[in-house]
Amino acid sequence: MIRRFVERGPARAEGPVQPSASFSAGGRHLSILTDTDRGRTILCEAQPEERPWQRAPPGSPLELEHGGQVGGYGTFSFQYGPVAYGVQEAGAFKLATYGERVVKAVPIVNYKKRGIEGRVAGMKPEDALLLLERSAGHFSASYSTCFCTAVEDALGLDVPSRVLWDRAVAVELERIYNHVHVFAREAEAASQNVAASQANALGERVLRLNAKYFGHRYLFGFGGVGTSSADLGTQGRRRELLAGARAVAGEFAGLMDGLLSSRIFLDRLQGTARLSKEDATRLGAVGPAARGSGVEADDRHVYPAEPYHDIFVSLETEREGDSLARLTVRAREVQSSAMVLQELLDRMPPSGGVGSRGDGGEDFAICRTEGPSGDLIMALGLDGQGRLAFLHVRPSSAANWIPFAISLEGSVFTDFQFAYESFGLSFADSDG
Amino acid sequence: MWVLRGLRKGILTTGYPGKGLAPDEVPRSSFPPTPSADADWAKGGGLCPTGAIQGERVDAGRCVYCRRCKDAGFRFEGPAPGPMASERAALARRVLGRSLHVLVLDVGSCNGCNMEVLNLANPYYDFNRLGIFFTNTPKHADVLLAVGALNKAMVETLKRTYESMPEPKFVVAAGACAMSGGVFKDTDGFASPLGDAVPVDVEIPGCPPTPLQLLDGLLLIGGRRRAP
Ligand code: SF4
Numbered sequence: 001m002i003r004r005f006v007e008r009g010p011a012r013a014e015g016p017v018q019p020s021a022s023f024s025a026g027g028r029h030l031s032i033l034t035d036t037d038r039g040r041t042i043l044c045e046a047q048p049e050e051r052p053w054q055r056a057p058p059g060s061p062l063e064l065e066h067g068g069q070v071g072g073y074g075t076f077s078f079q080y081g082p083v084a085y086g087v088q089e090a091g092a093f094k095l096a097t098y099g100e101r102v103v104k105a106v107p108i109v110n111y112k113k114r115g116i117e118g119r120v121a122g123m124k125p126e127d128a129l130l131l132l133e134r135s136a137g138h139f140s141a142s143y144s145t146c147f148c149t150a151v152e153d154a155l156g157l158d159v160p161s162r163v164l165w166d167r168a169v170a171v172e173l174e175r176i177y178n179h180v181h182v183f184a185r186e187a188e189a190a191s192q193n194v195a196a197s198q199a200n201a202l203g204e205r206v207l208r209l210n211a212k213y214f215g216h217r218y219l220f221g222f223g224g225v226g227t228s229s230a231d232l233g234t235q236g237r238r239r240e241l242l243a244g245a246r247a248v249a250g251e252f253a254g255l256m257d258g259l260l261s262s263r264i265f266l267d268r269l270q271g272t273a274r275l276s277k278e279d280a281t282r283l284g285a286v287g288p289a290a291r292g293s294g295v296e297a298d299d300r301h302v303y304p305a306e307p308y309h310d311i312f313v314s315l316e317t318e319r320e321g322d323s324l325a326r327l328t329v330r331a332r333e334v335q336s337s338a339m340v341l342q343e344l345l346d347r348m349p350p351s352g353g354v355g356s357r358g359d360g361g362e363d364f365a366i367c368r369t370e371g372p373s374g375d376l377i378m379a380l381g382l383d384g385q386g387r388l389a390f391l392h393v394r395p396s397s398a399a400n401w402i403p404f405a406i407s408l409e410g411s412v413f414t415d416f417q418f419a420y421e422s423f424g425l426s427f428a429d430s431d432g
Numbered sequence: 433m434w435v436l437r438g439l440r441k442g443i444l445t446t447g448y449p450g451k452g453l454a455p456d457e458v459p460r461s462s463f464p465p466t467p468s469a470d471a472d473w474a475k476g477g478g479l480c481p482t483g484a485i486q487g488e489r490v491d492a493g494r495c496v497y498c499r500r501c502k503d504a505g506f507r508f509e510g511p512a513p514g515p516m517a518s519e520r521a522a523l524a525r526r527v528l529g530r531s532l533h534v535l536v537l538d539v540g541s542c543n544g545c546n547m548e549v550l551n552l553a554n555p556y557y558d559f560n561r562l563g564i565f566f567t568n569t570p571k572h573a574d575v576l577l578a579v580g581a582l583n584k585a586m587v588e589t590l591k592r593t594y595e596s597m598p599e600p601k602f603v604v605a606a607g608a609c610a611m612s613g614g615v616f617k618d619t620d621g622f623a624s625p626l627g628d629a630v631p632v633d634v635e636i637p638g639c640p641p642t643p644l645q646l647l648d649g650l651l652l653i654g655g656r657r658r659a660p
């Protein structure tokens with residue numbers, strides 16, 4: 001994202017503006033507010049406030065975490081994880097139940113809290129990048145794009161258009177393999193093993209494309225401040241990559257037709273973990289989780305920075321708000337990302353040109369990037385030597401934990417994994 | 433219907449470890465560097481952000497495959513994981529049959545290593561054909577495969593999991609994070625390299641190690657890795 005989408009405003013929490021993140025830096029307390037209608041991010045000084053996703057609004061699942069009791073005869077709570085099937089990562093849930101239905105669910109994210117924000121303070125941006133692109137390895141391209149863009153913005157650097165386009169290619173490839181992966185996991189959970197293994201095979205093909213054109217299966221290390229080492233130099237290579245990605249998207253569409261007409265599969269998803277549009281908006285859900293509930297939020301639309309200012313991205317939404325809606329959004333986004341890739345690769349600017357930037361540095365910068373599971377926000381400041389004075393990260397998963405927990409209330413336990421995967425949550429992607 | 437579709441896809445599975453690799457199978461995420469004849473060690477050491485290049489030695493367990501040392505004449509073809517201490521290898525050969533039950537434990541990873549471990553099951557690698565299976569209960573596990581930078585909050589879980597596995601048990605540390613902490617070694621959450629908490633038999637370098645490297649490391653247990 002670039003500066004023209006950011007306003008510095010007075011603190012205002014009402015109206016159509018939504019709090020997205022708040023943090024303290026250099027003795028100041030800053031809030032990042034979102035005005036989706038106008039496509040603006042509003043940055044303002046605000047009272048010290050806990051991060052919204054760590055606050056416990058009355059009646060929310062987090063009450064349980066803060067020692068609150070869940071009332072009602074026969075209700076008991078227990079912890080699920082950190083070594084449990086269905087949650088592959090180190091993370092856990094505290095679940096309250098009176099039998100087979102979930103009354104409350106609280107994610108416990110501190111099993112892999114590394115403290116990245118604290119560690120990178122004082123580091124040179126290129127060294128901090130190594131940690132950031134490994135914050136959530138499966139969202140690496142989004143992290144590296146978001147971070148590098150923010151640093152460039154803080155420095156007021158001129159960045160070649162080509163670098164921006166390379167990054168967009170990486171982010172779209174990342175979206176495709178993550179969405180495909182979500183399907184594989186859902187199919188597995190529904191014991192649709194042949195479909196799962198075919199989806200996994202498609203995912204592997206994208207990883208190999210990543211390796212071939214970006215030097216790494218998970219896109220680590222291709223990006224840098226002001227640079228990219230993607231190997232998309234010749235038109236021949238770009239056509240090859242496009243053909244590879246389109247073949248995957250095409251076969252994936254076939255697989256989807258099969259899966260989404262399978263009653264067994266649909267039964268597990270339809271109506272499970274429903275998130276209303278109202279809750280999605282109120283709780284600040286992002287990504288396919290928000291779009292599945294009918295919220296028109298996608299950073300590529302709201303903040304169309306180069307190259308998205310010039311490329312058609314179809315905004316995929318559904319209204320039902322259940323696991324099926326979130327999956328349907330993902331399925332369509334595999335296709336729309338393939339179309340975006342076509343435009344990016346067909347019209348890629350030559351290397352060496354200068355992009356639409358360079359309006360002088362400032363003490364800090366914000367960037368928002370639409371990753372596979374939604375809006376990723378970084379805010380950072382540089383000191384006099386060009387080192388990081390502070391960095392604040394609001395990962396997409398951090399925004400979606402509460403919407404996920406709310407959507408689970410009243411579900412049966414067997415819905416748990418279907419709901420979890422459909423939100424595309426990750427504990428690694430919570431190290432804010 | 434699925435079965436038919438499955439058949440129609442034909443055979444994707446790698447010939448590894450019996451046959452050689454197809455060119456697009458050569459792993460690209462994670463081979464720690466090998467010095468070329470004219471490698472500049474001092475320059476490499478200066479470029480390396482993790483201290484993997486020290487003096488005239490590469491510590492594969494610290495390498496995060498950032499490729500910065502390329503400019504100092506290092507190439508990325510990489511060593512195989514291992515080796516295993518010979519008495520442990522002999523024990524493994526004696527007690528393990530043709531199958532290996534693996535319990536995967538994330539002790540603080542970025543999810544990159546988890547993804548590659550999950551990929552062992554995809555049709556390209558199909559680890560079941562080699563008699564390797566995942567299990568979700570420590571009681572049924574021969575091998576504990578740990579990924580990630582051991583987080584302070586996971587030390588207890590790791591030790592408890594290890595203790596509840598039946599003897600004989602083997603531990604694999606996969607990825608730079610498990611081996612050394614990788615890029616996270618100086619974060620607040622990091623406890624120690626895996627080997628400081630539980631005895632480690634096989635180490636698999638990489639960030640993340642690719643499925644082929646993981647297979648290679650797992651086959652080392654029980655002496656089933658064939659010459660390449
Ligand atoms: S690839 Fe990076 S981490 Fe590995 S040895 Fe080279 S410079 Fe060090």
Ligand code: SF4
Pocket residue numbers: 134137540541542543544545579580581606607608609610614615638639640641
């Ligand atoms: S070794 Fe690399 S891929 Fe594996 S968990 Fe660590 S940072 Fe992630």
